[in-house]
Amino acid sequence: MPAPLLAVAVLLLQAPAGGGARARPDLRAGLDTLYAGEFATAAARFAALGARDTSDPAPVIFEAGAFIWWAAAKDSDDFEAPRIDSLLALAIARARAGGPALDFWLGTALGYRARERELHGHAWSAAKDGKAMRDAYRRVLAGDSTCVDCYLGLGVYNYGLARASTLARIVARLVGLGSGSAEEGVRYMRRVARDGDLAKVEGTWVLAAALVREAARDRAGRAVLRHEARAYVQRLAERFPANPVFQRFLTKDVPES
Numbered sequence: 001m002p003a004p005l006l007a008v009a010v011l012l013l014q015a016p017a018g019g020g021a022r023a024r025p026d027l028r029a030g031l032d033t034l035y036a037g038e039f040a041t042a043a044a045r046f047a048a049l050g051a052r053d054t055s056d057p058a059p060v061i062f063e064a065g066a067f068i069w070w071a072a073a074k075d076s077d078d079f080e081a082p083r084i085d086s087l088l089a090l091a092i093a094r095a096r097a098g099g100p101a102l103d104f105w106l107g108t109a110l111g112y113r114a115r116e117r118e119l120h121g122h123a124w125s126a127a128k129d130g131k132a133m134r135d136a137y138r139r140v141l142a143g144d145s146t147c148v149d150c151y152l153g154l155g156v157y158n159y160g161l162a163r164a165s166t167l168a169r170i171v172a173r174l175v176g177l178g179s180g181s182a183e184e185g186v187r188y189m190r191r192v193a194r195d196g197d198l199a200k201v202e203g204t205w206v207l208a209a210a211l212v213r214e215a216a217r218d219r220a221g222r223a224v225l226r227h228e229a230r231a232y233v234q235r236l237a238e239r240f241p242a243n244p245v246f247q248r249f250l251t252k253d254v255p256e257s
Contacts, residue, residue, distance in 0.1 A: 031198060035201055037242040039073065040070070042066040055094060056094065057091040057095040058105055060087050060094065061109050064083075064087040067080045067087075068084060068112070068116075081120065084112075084116055085113070091109040103140050104147070106132075107137040108133075108153065114129035130157060137154055148191060148197065151191050152189065158185035160180065162182035185210070186214070192207075205233070212225070237250055
């Protein structure tokens, strides 16, 4: 499956609730390296940044994200799974220690971990992390309604709940997640793909993955949805031609017709 649906991944770089993203060229450079398919280099760069400031959860999250993308390139759910889990636990601890000012990063780290736990069959803990992720993003938006990148996590949340298995829906109701809405989820993803900041690439990729899933459900609209998904990823591949995840999508996951 294409990388991170619940991996809310590589998102807004902000300090505390506003536009601090533009003040973090070090992280932007790491993200460009990651999307270019240089996963090991990106992971090392983020590790160095995380060691430099032991209170900052952002580079630790992105280091985990580099390994998640690397795993997707290898088509291996288990690649570096213990390391990813350890990094996310550290990022969550840093974000919680920072209080409300780091709620965005808390939500991002929890979203990553929810994806990983769901991927490895831990539905209950994934659902709890998903709920905590949702609550963190809502707190951010309550203080900063311009946080477009927040809608990637909320979009994945809504879409994932709507398209979850019966068992997953039962678990979701037990922890208070609700039922979700695929339409709202896709609408949020479209917003991020169009207007997002650092989440724009990730939002475009996640949107394409969701459209492929919708195409499998909608016989009448299948061709249109596949064409749209392919067009999104084609743009990503043109910008990052060495990323094997994008190239595999174009050559294997979504055929021309």
